[in-house]
Every structure is written in C-alpha cells, then in structure tokens.
Amino acid sequence: MIATLLIQHEKLEQLPSGGTLSPYGVHQKHGQITSQALQLLSSQRRQFSNTYISVKLDETSGVAVMKLKRPPVNSLNMELLTEFAINLEKLEIDRGCRGVILTSAVPRIFSAGLDITEMCGKNADHYGEFWRAVQEMWLKLYGSSMVTIAAINGSSPAGGCLMALSCDYRIIANNKKYTIGLNETQLGIVAPFWFKDIITEVIGHRAAERSLQLGMLYSPTDALKIGLVDEVVAEDKVQSTASAVMAQWLTLPDHARQITKSMMRKPSLDRLVTHREADITNFVSYITRDSIQKSLQMYMEMLKKKGR
Ligand SMILES: CC/C=C\C/C=C\C/C=C/C=C/CC(=O)SCCNC(=O)CCNC(=O)[C@H](O)C(C)(C)COP(=O)(O)OP(=O)(O)OC[C@H]1O[C@@H](n2cnc3c(N)ncnc32)[C@H](O)[C@@H]1OP(=O)(O)O
Numbered sequence: 001m002i003a004t005l006l007i008q009h010e011k012l013e014q015l016p017s018g019g020t021l022s023p024y025g026v027h028q029k030h031g032q033i034t035s036q037a038l039q040l041l042s043s044q045r046r047q048f049s050n051t052y053i054s055v056k057l058d059e060t061s062g063v064a065v066m067k068l069k070r071p072p073v074n075s076l077n078m079e080l081l082t083e084f085a086i087n088l089e090k091l092e093i094d095r096g097c098r099g100v101i102l103t104s105a106v107p108r109i110f111s112a113g114l115d116i117t118e119m120c121g122k123n124a125d126h127y128g129e130f131w132r133a134v135q136e137m138w139l140k141l142y143g144s145s146m147v148t149i150a151a152i153n154g155s156s157p158a159g160g161c162l163m164a165l166s167c168d169y170r171i172i173a174n175n176k177k178y179t180i181g182l183n184e185t186q187l188g189i190v191a192p193f194w195f196k197d198i199i200t201e202v203i204g205h206r207a208a209e210r211s212l213q214l215g216m217l218y219s220p221t222d223a224l225k226i227g228l229v230d231e232v233v234a235e236d237k238v239q240s241t242a243s244a245v246m247a248q249w250l251t252l253p254d255h256a257r258q259i260t261k262s263m264m265r266k267p268s269l270d271r272l273v274t275h276r277e278a279d280i281t282n283f284v285s286y287i288t289r290d291s292i293q294k295s296l297q298m299y300m301e302m303l304k305k306k307g308r
Helices: 002-011 027-042 078-092 124-142 159-165 193-203 205-214 220-226 235-249 254-274 276-287 290-307
Strands: 045-049 053-058 063-068 099-104 147-152 154-157 169-173 231-233
Touching (some): 053 078, 063 078, 063 235, 078 124, 124 159, 147 159, 147 235, 154 159, 159 193, 169 235, 220 231, 231 235, 254 276
Parallel strands (some): 063 099, 099 147, 147 169
Antiparallel strands (some): 045 053
16 A cells, blocks of 8 residues: 555656656655655645646545646646646556546636747747647647546637647636637637647537637637537636536546547547648648748737737
8 A cells, every 4th residue: 555655656756847757766765655655644635736737636536636827828838738748647647546627727817828939930840849749738638538627717719728628528617708719710820630620529510610710719608509618607616616527427437438538539639640740740831931920920919019
C-alpha cells in the first residue's frame, strides 16, 4: 500500500516549469519514504502546480480539477500547451484518477484560444513546433480514457472552444457576456480539419457549416440550443454541477465506458495521427503567408485597441 502510494506520488511530483517529466525514481526518494507516506495516508488530496496549470486530485472520488492559470486570458502558448499535455498524461497513468474537470482560474475567461503571438512574426521552425504542441494537447485531451468535463466559467473562443469540445461533457456559466465558438474566420483564418471534424461531431453538419463559415460566437443559451454545450447553470453552480455530473458518469464501469469512448473517437484521432506531419507542413505554409500574417496582426491590433 505504502509502495503504491509512493509510486503514485512520484508520478505526480511537481514538474520543473516548462520542462519534461521529471525522471524521479523510487530510489532517489528513498530517504523521504516514511514522511511522504504518512503525509499521503493522512491526506486524501494531492495537488501540484506548474507555471500555467494547477491540478488538485481528490483521491477519494478519483477526480482531478485541472485549472488553466495564465492571466489575462489563458491564451494557449507553447509552454501552457506542453504543461497541459504532460499533466494530463500524468493523470492518465495514475490509477487513482478516473475523471478530470477542466476549468479556469482566471475570472470571466475559460480560454481565449491559441496565443496569437505564437503565430505572428516568428520563423517556420517555431510555427511547426507550436503546431505540434497544439496537436499534442488535442490528442491527449480528446483521446483521454478518463471522464473529462469542461466547467466553462468564462469566454471560450476558438482553441478554448476546441478544448471544451474535446471533453465528454460541457457545462457553461449563465452569463450573457461569455461567448463560445470557433470564430477563426473572423480572424481571417481557416479552422483546421480536425477542429471542423470535432464541432461537426458535436453539433451536426448543418449547424457546424454555418457556425464555421460565419465564425460564430454564441451566448451560453444559444450554445445550448445548438448542442455546443450540454448545460447552462448559474455562475456559482458551475463547479458543483461539474462534480455532480462527474459522479454520475463515474458510476459506470470504467472498462465499458472507456471502450465505448474509444470506439466513438478513434476515427477522428486516427485521421490526425495519420496526417500529423502533413498537417504541420500545411499549417506552416498557411500561417507564413503574407496575407495571413497581415490578418493576424490586424486582429491583434484590434484586440489591443478594444482593451484601451
Ligand atoms: C487551408 C487552411 C489550412 C490550415 C489552417 C491551419 C491552421 C490555422 C489556424 C489557426 C487556428 C487558430 C485557433 C485559435 O485559437 S486563434 C485565437 C482566436 N482567439 C480569439 O479570437 C480570442 C481573442 N480574444 C478575445 O476575444 C478577448 O480577449 C476575450 C473575449 C477572450 C477577453 O476579453 P477581455 O475584454 O476580457 O480582454 P482583452 O482586453 O480583449 O484582452 C486582454 C489582453 O489579452 C490579449 N489577448 C486576447 N486574446 C488573445 C489571444 N488569443 N492571443 C494572444 N493575446 C490575446 C489582448 O490583446 C489583450 O492584450 P493587452 O493587454 O492589450 O496587451
């Protein structure tokens, strides 16, 4: 029992910021065994935090709450995406974790989507690396065998919406100021095929086509109408509803639910895995076009003006 707890704890050891999984071994930790074990036995919660992600795992329920914490808008830069993928992978291999609630620590914002500055004024190698990190985040989240619930406590455009769409269930706060959707065309860019596939899976072809062409951002109630979210609840009920829904989902045997989830999601995952390198090449050649760079720069200027 103590040995198991120790191994689990080491899987969840805090990561050096922006780095890769720490190669801690049981032996390196030998001297701390007793105190760590006692600490773990007396506490049912484990938490760890990186620069842009914090995770709290409740060992009793097997549910982790993962929060994005990159103010002002949780835009997804390379470091956040990398931390996200590493943390999710750690939870994935942790037997004590069966479900993840994804939410934001930044008031009024779930995530502003990809960090536009990662897609402007950089070189091709950078864009390629960035895109690989975006793909990796999505493959890990959409392909997770755990129950994943998005507790959307703020606006969630573009890549933020993709994250929410990749979860098994979406709960959004009832606040008219919050919007959610894949608004890429409003930036003058095209949503990649796998963004298109996933929104089509969730809301159906007709609604997705209209939504994508017009780059629509929906209020919570409109998002509910088209099935982009599953539930709209009072702002102060988002987390408790997410916990209640999670508890319901976790009453099912993991094995049956996981195989069913995998059956439903495998075709889309395989499509990206098969075309991963081509998708990166495509992204790089697209994003380096002068016209696209200009559109993104203008969009950033517009955002900055609005903020003043
Ligand atoms: C054939 C084609 C083939 C292949 C194509 C392949 C790929 C192309 C693909 C790319 C896909 C991209 C997906 C994306 O996610 S793009 C990002 C889209 N995001 C948005 O449009 C959101 C923009 N932001 C907002 O709407 C708002 O900021 C807000 C609603 C999230 C929050 O509003 P607030 O009023 O609370 O805050 P602001 O004052 O607007 O912002 C504060 C601060 O943050 C900066 N900022 C906002 N969003 C981003 C962002 N996404 N990236 C970087 N920075 C952002 C904003 O400029 C402000 O900065 P300053 O304080 O003024 O410095």
